[in-house]
Amino acid sequence: MNSSVITFPGSNCDRDMHIALQKFGFKNKMVWHNDVELPKSDLVVLPGGFSYGDYLRCGSIASKSKIMKSVINFAKSGGKVMGICNGFQILVEAGLLPGVLLRNKYLEFICKNVFVKIYNKKNSYFKNVKKDILELHIAHNEGNYFCSNNQIKEINDNNQIALLYSDKDGKVNENHNPNGSIKNIAGIFNKEKNILGMMPHPERMIDPNLSGEDGSIFFQNLINNLK
Amino acid sequence: MKISVVITLKKDVLDPQGKIIHQTLDGMGFDNINEVRQGKYFEINTKENDKKKAEEKVEDMCKKLLSNLVIEDYKIIGSQ
Numbered sequence: 001m002n003s004s005v006i007t008f009p010g011s012n013c014d015r016d017m018h019i020a021l022q023k024f025g026f027k028n029k030m031v032w033h034n035d036v037e038l039p040k041s042d043l044v045v046l047p048g049g050f051s052y053g054d055y056l057r058c059g060s061i062a063s064k065s066k067i068m069k070s071v072i073n074f075a076k077s078g079g080k081v082m083g084i085c086n087g088f089q090i091l092v093e094a095g096l097l098p099g100v101l102l103r104n105k106y107l108e109f110i111c112k113n114v115f116v117k118i119y120n121k122k123n124s125y126f127k128n129v130k131k132d133i134l135e136l137h138i139a140h141n142e143g144n145y146f147c148s149n150n151q152i153k154e155i156n157d158n159n160q161i162a163l164l165y166s167d168k169d170g171k172v173n174e175n176h177n178p179n180g181s182i183k184n185i186a187g188i189f190n191k192e193k194n195i196l197g198m199m200p201h202p203e204r205m206i207d208p209n210l211s212g213e214d215g216s217i218f219f220q221n222l223i224n225n226l227k
Numbered sequence: 228m229k230i231s232v233v234i235t236l237k238k239d240v241l242d243p244q245g246k247i248i249h250q251t252l253d254g255m256g257f258d259n260i261n262e263v264r265q266g267k268y269f270e271i272n273t274k275e276n277d278k279k280k281a282e283e284k285v286e287d288m289c290k291k292l293l294s295n296l297v298i299e300d301y302k303i304i305g306s307q
Binding site: 056057060064093098099100102103104105106107144146147148151180 | 240241243244247292293295297298
Protein backbone atom coordinates (compact mmCIF):
# COMPACT_ATOMS: atom_id res chain seq x y z
CA MET A 1 0.00 0.00 0.00
CA ASN A 2 1.38 3.39 -1.00
CA SER A 3 0.68 6.50 1.00
CA SER A 4 1.67 10.15 0.73
CA VAL A 5 1.96 12.70 3.51
CA ILE A 6 1.86 16.33 2.41
CA THR A 7 4.18 18.74 4.20
CA PHE A 8 3.11 22.38 4.28
CA PRO A 9 5.22 25.17 5.76
CA GLY A 10 4.33 24.86 9.44
CA SER A 11 3.20 21.22 9.41
CA ASN A 12 4.62 19.52 12.49
CA CYS A 13 2.93 16.13 12.67
CA ASP A 14 4.06 15.08 9.20
CA ARG A 15 7.00 12.97 10.38
CA ASP A 16 4.99 11.37 13.19
CA MET A 17 2.44 10.38 10.55
CA HIS A 18 5.23 9.07 8.29
CA ILE A 19 6.54 6.87 11.11
CA ALA A 20 3.05 5.64 12.00
CA LEU A 21 2.19 4.74 8.40
CA GLN A 22 5.50 2.93 7.90
CA LYS A 23 5.17 1.04 11.16
CA PHE A 24 1.94 -0.54 9.93
CA GLY A 25 3.19 -1.39 6.47
CA PHE A 26 2.52 1.59 4.22
CA LYS A 27 5.23 2.58 1.75
CA ASN A 28 5.08 6.27 2.49
CA LYS A 29 6.37 9.25 0.54
CA MET A 30 6.70 12.77 1.89
CA VAL A 31 5.34 15.31 -0.59
CA TRP A 32 6.18 19.02 -0.51
CA HIS A 33 3.30 21.50 -0.85
CA ASN A 34 4.89 23.16 -3.87
CA ASP A 35 4.97 19.92 -5.86
CA VAL A 36 2.39 19.64 -8.56
CA GLU A 37 1.94 15.88 -8.91
CA LEU A 38 1.03 13.33 -6.30
CA PRO A 39 3.01 10.08 -6.29
CA LYS A 40 0.91 6.99 -6.91
CA SER A 41 -1.02 6.66 -3.64
CA ASP A 42 -3.69 4.51 -2.05
CA LEU A 43 -3.97 7.03 0.76
CA VAL A 44 -3.09 10.73 1.01
CA VAL A 45 -2.71 12.27 4.45
CA LEU A 46 -2.83 15.97 5.33
CA PRO A 47 -1.02 16.10 8.69
CA GLY A 48 -1.45 18.25 11.76
CA GLY A 49 0.44 21.41 12.56
CA PHE A 50 0.12 25.12 11.96
CA SER A 51 0.37 25.49 8.20
CA TYR A 52 1.26 29.09 7.28
CA GLY A 53 1.17 30.03 10.95
CA ASP A 54 -2.65 29.73 10.93
CA TYR A 55 -2.75 33.05 9.05
CA LEU A 56 -6.16 34.33 7.88
CA ARG A 57 -8.04 31.20 9.01
CA CYS A 58 -6.51 27.86 9.98
CA GLY A 59 -5.89 25.84 6.85
CA SER A 60 -7.12 28.54 4.44
CA ILE A 61 -3.76 29.34 2.83
CA ALA A 62 -2.63 25.71 2.65
CA SER A 63 -5.91 24.78 0.96
CA LYS A 64 -4.84 26.93 -2.02
CA SER A 65 -1.32 25.52 -2.36
CA LYS A 66 -0.12 23.88 -5.58
CA ILE A 67 -0.30 20.25 -4.45
CA MET A 68 -3.90 20.72 -3.29
CA LYS A 69 -5.15 20.80 -6.88
CA SER A 70 -3.88 17.24 -7.29
CA VAL A 71 -5.20 16.24 -3.86
CA ILE A 72 -8.65 17.63 -4.74
CA ASN A 73 -8.67 15.77 -8.08
CA PHE A 74 -7.52 12.58 -6.34
CA ALA A 75 -10.24 12.94 -3.70
CA LYS A 76 -12.95 13.75 -6.24
CA SER A 77 -12.09 10.64 -8.23
CA GLY A 78 -12.63 8.52 -5.12
CA GLY A 79 -9.08 8.44 -3.69
CA LYS A 80 -8.76 8.06 0.08
CA VAL A 81 -7.77 11.33 1.73
CA MET A 82 -7.42 11.73 5.48
CA GLY A 83 -6.85 15.03 7.28
CA ILE A 84 -5.79 15.09 10.91
CA CYS A 85 -6.19 18.27 13.01
CA ASN A 86 -4.76 21.04 10.78
CA GLY A 87 -5.29 18.59 7.91
CA PHE A 88 -9.02 18.51 8.81
CA GLN A 89 -9.03 22.33 8.78
CA ILE A 90 -7.40 22.28 5.33
CA LEU A 91 -10.02 19.82 4.03
CA VAL A 92 -12.93 22.03 5.09
CA GLU A 93 -11.24 25.14 3.67
CA ALA A 94 -10.68 23.26 0.39
CA GLY A 95 -14.40 22.51 0.27
CA LEU A 96 -13.82 18.74 0.39
CA LEU A 97 -15.70 18.44 3.69
CA PRO A 98 -18.66 20.52 4.89
CA GLY A 99 -18.52 23.01 7.76
CA VAL A 100 -15.66 24.77 9.46
CA LEU A 101 -13.53 24.57 12.63
CA LEU A 102 -13.94 27.55 14.91
CA ARG A 103 -11.88 28.72 17.87
CA ASN A 104 -12.44 26.43 20.88
CA LYS A 105 -15.46 27.48 22.90
CA TYR A 106 -13.48 28.39 26.04
CA LEU A 107 -10.62 30.06 24.11
CA GLU A 108 -8.00 27.67 25.41
CA PHE A 109 -5.51 25.54 23.52
CA ILE A 110 -6.50 21.98 24.45
CA CYS A 111 -3.82 19.31 24.71
CA LYS A 112 -5.00 16.07 26.31
CA ASN A 113 -6.20 12.53 25.76
CA VAL A 114 -9.87 12.11 24.96
CA PHE A 115 -12.22 9.27 24.17
CA VAL A 116 -14.01 9.17 20.87
CA LYS A 117 -16.87 6.94 19.86
CA ILE A 118 -16.74 5.52 16.36
CA TYR A 119 -20.12 6.51 14.98
CA ASN A 120 -19.96 4.96 11.53
CA LYS A 121 -18.09 1.77 10.66
CA LYS A 122 -19.47 1.30 7.17
CA ASN A 123 -16.40 2.76 5.45
CA SER A 124 -12.80 1.85 4.71
CA TYR A 125 -11.44 3.80 7.67
CA PHE A 126 -13.29 2.10 10.51
CA LYS A 127 -14.73 -1.11 9.06
CA ASN A 128 -13.80 -4.07 11.32
CA VAL A 129 -12.24 -1.93 14.08
CA LYS A 130 -12.61 -4.19 17.12
CA LYS A 131 -13.21 -1.35 19.56
CA ASP A 132 -16.13 1.09 19.53
CA ILE A 133 -14.38 3.69 21.65
CA LEU A 134 -10.82 4.86 21.08
CA GLU A 135 -8.55 6.83 23.37
CA LEU A 136 -6.73 9.39 21.22
CA HIS A 137 -4.87 12.65 21.72
CA ILE A 138 -6.10 16.10 20.79
CA ALA A 139 -3.98 19.27 20.58
CA HIS A 140 -5.72 22.24 19.01
CA ASN A 141 -6.92 25.78 19.37
CA GLU A 142 -9.52 25.67 16.59
CA GLY A 143 -11.38 22.37 16.82
CA ASN A 144 -14.89 23.59 17.47
CA TYR A 145 -16.78 21.99 14.58
CA PHE A 146 -19.51 24.22 13.22
CA CYS A 147 -21.84 24.15 10.22
CA SER A 148 -25.19 25.54 9.15
CA ASN A 149 -28.48 23.87 10.12
CA ASN A 150 -28.95 22.67 6.55
CA GLN A 151 -25.44 21.20 6.50
CA ILE A 152 -25.89 19.34 9.79
CA LYS A 153 -29.13 17.86 8.47
CA GLU A 154 -27.34 16.71 5.34
CA ILE A 155 -24.45 15.31 7.39
CA ASN A 156 -26.93 13.33 9.50
CA ASP A 157 -28.99 12.15 6.54
CA ASN A 158 -25.90 10.89 4.72
CA ASN A 159 -24.31 9.25 7.80
CA GLN A 160 -21.26 11.49 7.51
CA ILE A 161 -20.41 11.63 11.21
CA ALA A 162 -17.27 9.57 11.82
CA LEU A 163 -16.29 10.23 15.44
CA LEU A 164 -17.94 11.81 18.48
CA TYR A 165 -16.23 12.98 21.66
CA SER A 166 -17.49 10.75 24.47
CA ASP A 167 -16.61 9.39 27.90
CA LYS A 168 -14.70 6.12 28.23
CA ASP A 169 -17.93 4.14 28.00
CA GLY A 170 -19.06 5.88 24.83
CA LYS A 171 -21.60 8.22 26.42
CA VAL A 172 -21.87 11.36 24.34
CA ASN A 173 -22.78 14.51 26.26
CA GLU A 174 -21.81 18.13 26.82
CA ASN A 175 -19.49 17.20 29.73
CA HIS A 176 -17.27 15.32 27.33
CA ASN A 177 -17.26 17.92 24.60
CA PRO A 178 -13.81 19.53 24.91
CA ASN A 179 -14.20 22.38 22.43
CA GLY A 180 -17.87 23.15 21.83
CA SER A 181 -18.29 21.17 18.60
CA ILE A 182 -21.85 20.75 17.31
CA LYS A 183 -23.20 17.37 18.49
CA ASN A 184 -19.72 16.52 19.91
CA ILE A 185 -18.39 15.96 16.39
CA ALA A 186 -14.70 14.99 16.36
CA GLY A 187 -14.53 13.75 12.79
CA ILE A 188 -16.62 13.64 9.62
CA PHE A 189 -16.64 12.09 6.15
CA ASN A 190 -17.70 13.41 2.78
CA LYS A 191 -20.87 11.84 1.36
CA GLU A 192 -18.94 9.09 -0.43
CA LYS A 193 -16.86 8.29 2.73
CA ASN A 194 -13.51 8.35 0.92
CA ILE A 195 -12.49 11.59 2.67
CA LEU A 196 -12.09 11.67 6.45
CA GLY A 197 -11.28 14.69 8.60
CA MET A 198 -10.73 14.41 12.34
CA MET A 199 -9.25 16.49 15.11
CA PRO A 200 -7.74 13.63 17.22
CA HIS A 201 -4.25 12.38 16.38
CA PRO A 202 -4.08 8.58 15.92
CA GLU A 203 -0.38 8.89 14.99
CA ARG A 204 0.37 9.92 18.57
CA MET A 205 -1.01 6.67 19.99
CA ILE A 206 1.10 3.99 18.37
CA ASP A 207 3.54 3.17 21.16
CA PRO A 208 2.35 1.69 24.47
CA ASN A 209 5.49 2.95 26.22
CA LEU A 210 4.96 6.55 25.16
CA SER A 211 1.23 7.03 24.93
CA GLY A 212 -1.28 4.36 24.05
CA GLU A 213 -2.20 1.79 21.49
CA ASP A 214 -5.54 2.84 20.11
CA GLY A 215 -3.82 4.59 17.21
CA SER A 216 -2.16 1.27 16.38
CA ILE A 217 -5.58 -0.37 16.23
CA PHE A 218 -6.70 2.33 13.81
CA PHE A 219 -3.69 2.09 11.45
CA GLN A 220 -3.50 -1.70 11.47
CA ASN A 221 -7.15 -1.88 10.61
CA LEU A 222 -6.83 0.84 7.96
CA ILE A 223 -4.11 -0.94 6.01
CA ASN A 224 -6.04 -4.21 6.19
CA ASN A 225 -9.12 -2.47 4.83
CA LEU A 226 -7.22 -0.84 1.98
CA LYS A 227 -5.46 -4.04 0.86
CA MET B 228 -7.40 51.92 -6.45
CA LYS B 229 -7.74 50.97 -2.78
CA ILE B 230 -10.65 48.78 -1.73
CA SER B 231 -11.49 48.32 1.95
CA VAL B 232 -13.31 45.20 3.11
CA VAL B 233 -14.66 44.23 6.50
CA ILE B 234 -15.27 40.59 7.36
CA THR B 235 -17.48 39.72 10.30
CA LEU B 236 -18.80 36.53 11.80
CA LYS B 237 -22.39 35.79 10.86
CA LYS B 238 -24.93 36.75 13.49
CA ASP B 239 -25.57 33.27 14.88
CA VAL B 240 -21.92 32.18 15.01
CA LEU B 241 -20.40 32.18 18.50
CA ASP B 242 -17.72 34.85 18.90
CA PRO B 243 -15.91 34.01 22.15
CA GLN B 244 -13.28 36.72 21.59
CA GLY B 245 -15.98 39.36 21.20
CA LYS B 246 -17.57 38.07 24.42
CA ILE B 247 -14.32 38.37 26.38
CA ILE B 248 -13.69 41.87 25.01
CA HIS B 249 -17.23 42.79 26.07
CA GLN B 250 -16.66 41.43 29.59
CA THR B 251 -13.33 43.23 29.88
CA LEU B 252 -14.79 46.54 28.72
CA ASP B 253 -17.57 46.00 31.26
CA GLY B 254 -14.99 45.49 34.00
CA MET B 255 -13.21 48.71 32.93
CA GLY B 256 -16.36 50.69 33.50
CA PHE B 257 -17.73 50.78 29.94
CA ASP B 258 -20.96 49.24 31.14
CA ASN B 259 -23.40 50.43 28.47
CA ILE B 260 -22.48 47.79 25.90
CA ASN B 261 -25.04 45.37 24.49
CA GLU B 262 -22.64 43.23 22.47
CA VAL B 263 -19.14 43.21 20.94
CA ARG B 264 -18.39 41.34 17.71
CA GLN B 265 -14.83 41.05 16.46
CA GLY B 266 -14.00 41.07 12.75
CA LYS B 267 -11.22 41.53 10.20
CA TYR B 268 -10.32 44.49 8.01
CA PHE B 269 -8.45 44.34 4.70
CA GLU B 270 -7.12 47.09 2.43
CA ILE B 271 -6.46 45.84 -1.06
CA ASN B 272 -4.45 48.13 -3.26
CA THR B 273 -5.07 47.06 -6.84
CA LYS B 274 -3.77 48.23 -10.21
CA GLU B 275 -7.35 48.28 -11.52
CA ASN B 276 -8.62 51.87 -11.79
CA ASP B 277 -12.22 51.13 -12.72
CA LYS B 278 -14.17 51.16 -9.45
CA LYS B 279 -16.81 48.64 -10.52
CA LYS B 280 -14.27 46.17 -11.91
CA ALA B 281 -12.02 46.53 -8.85
CA GLU B 282 -14.90 45.91 -6.47
CA GLU B 283 -16.01 42.88 -8.47
CA LYS B 284 -12.52 41.40 -8.26
CA VAL B 285 -12.33 42.00 -4.51
CA GLU B 286 -15.74 40.41 -4.10
CA ASP B 287 -14.42 37.34 -5.90
CA MET B 288 -11.37 37.33 -3.58
CA CYS B 289 -13.69 37.49 -0.58
CA LYS B 290 -15.66 34.49 -1.81
CA LYS B 291 -12.59 32.41 -2.67
CA LEU B 292 -10.12 33.24 0.09
CA LEU B 293 -10.63 36.22 2.36
CA SER B 294 -13.81 34.95 4.01
CA ASN B 295 -15.35 31.59 4.72
CA LEU B 296 -19.00 31.98 3.83
CA VAL B 297 -20.09 29.20 6.18
CA ILE B 298 -19.37 31.50 9.12
CA GLU B 299 -18.50 34.95 7.80
CA ASP B 300 -20.00 37.83 5.83
CA TYR B 301 -17.97 40.36 3.86
CA LYS B 302 -18.74 43.97 3.06
CA ILE B 303 -16.88 46.42 0.85
CA ILE B 304 -16.90 49.61 2.88
CA GLY B 305 -14.87 51.94 0.72
CA SER B 306 -13.15 52.37 -2.66
CA GLN B 307 -10.78 55.21 -3.44
